[in-house]
Amino acid sequence: MTAPLSAPPGILDRMRRGVGAPVLLALAAAVVGFLLVGQLQGARPDAPTLEAESEGDLARILADLNAEADALQNEIAELKVQLGELRRFSRDETAAAEAAAEQLRSLQVLAGTTPVTGSGIVVTVSDPNALLTYDTMIDIVQELRDAGAEAVAVNGIRIGVATAFAEREGKVVVDGQVVSPPYRIMAIGQPATLEGGLKIPGGAVDAVSTVKGVRVSVEKQARVDLPALTRVPEFDVAEPVPPKT
């Protein structure tokens, strides 16, 4: 209970009387309680487990984690490359499939295995005396093909790659089927070009028109429907040679 000489006694007395020991002790206890609870509530997630490790173990753990992170990074990079490759493949395959479908369409039209429709011309050859022979037909079809006909039919018989014209008992035979006049030759292609090709001076139409009684009329049509081949050609002997890469 010794008052320091430096402090004025009056203030100290008042302080001593105003703030008693119980109050101070209670205050101190309050601070302790506050800090204790704060400390207990201070979330310490996984720090203790790491703090418990020795320096060497920590270094090992760190190295492990680094290695794992590197491995995962590598995996990400690899998967990205793979993803890119797969995307490229799928794009290529889509393009290849489209090209194949396109080629299939062209070949079907060319081979005559599917019915086709489009703009074209209809050539009607009336031959009341039945003087025309099968080679006239060949001439006309050849003329049409030369003019860019994509598909041709004679009297409803589609002319395919393996179609043959022949003659039997003075009648024209197409693929074994007899056709008789008047002949209706339908061709799909650019109508104007086809007509121009047929009517070229000295061409098939000119030649045919000189035959007695034969009349040729050519009509351009916006829509010509051709049937498919009745018999799909079969290839038993010919084998495709794989393209050299």
Add this chain to the structure above:
Amino acid sequence: MFALIGLIIGALIALLLRPTVPADMTRYVAMGVVAAVDASFGGIRAYVEQTFNDRVFVLAFVSNAVVAAGLVWLGDQLAVDLTTAVVVVFGIRIFQNLAALRRRLFGG
């Protein structure tokens, strides 16, 4: 009695305010708590022995906590774990104060 009431009040305030101690400060705060507990017991003992001096008590309370935390911090800087030293010293003092209180109150 008053100390107990103060302890409960402080705990309640902390529960209400929910102070969060930064993770790397918990060690120092823990040492400060130990020092404060020691000072509190010393204060109670002095009160019971009729030698309580509020200036001494406040000074001891603050300086004990600060020095304890500072010592642990210094130990961390020197890579020496001084936590044990602080805990041992204050632990002994807490038990001594308790023993003195017991003797005084129950006549040991």
